[in-house]
Amino acid sequence: MNKQELIDAVATATGSSKSITGEAIDAVIGAITKAVVKGDTVQLVGFGSFSQGKRAARAGRNPATGEAISIAAANTVKFTAGKAFKDAVNDGQL
Template structure:
């Protein structure tokens, strides 16, 4: 499922227009991104938790040349599925 299909599914289930469902989805995703940028977590009960993990700087190798490359420290978003989502997927 891509974003367009998700917007259509939300519109169908809620009775909203596709435009309204798209705006609602965009607003939700933007709110999650803004919260993660602040370094805070987003918990959606029954669905899961979004967090930010710090990745330390390190050294890697270029697979083509074998040359060592410095990898800067970064932050990575992570998602941990909640019990409700796990149960729904596992039937």
């Protein structure tokens, strides 16, 4: 499912227009992004939580040449699925 398909599904489920639904989804994504960039954790009970993680610097290899390279440390985004979401996925139904 891509973003437009998500907008269509939510608009159908709520009976709202696609343009208003698209703006709402953009606002939710923007709010989650801003919070995680600041270092906050966003918890959506039953769905999961978004947080910021860190990846340490490490040594790697260029697969084309085999040359050793250093990979810089980086911030990452972590998503941890909530219990209800995991259970729905494992049961194959909502």
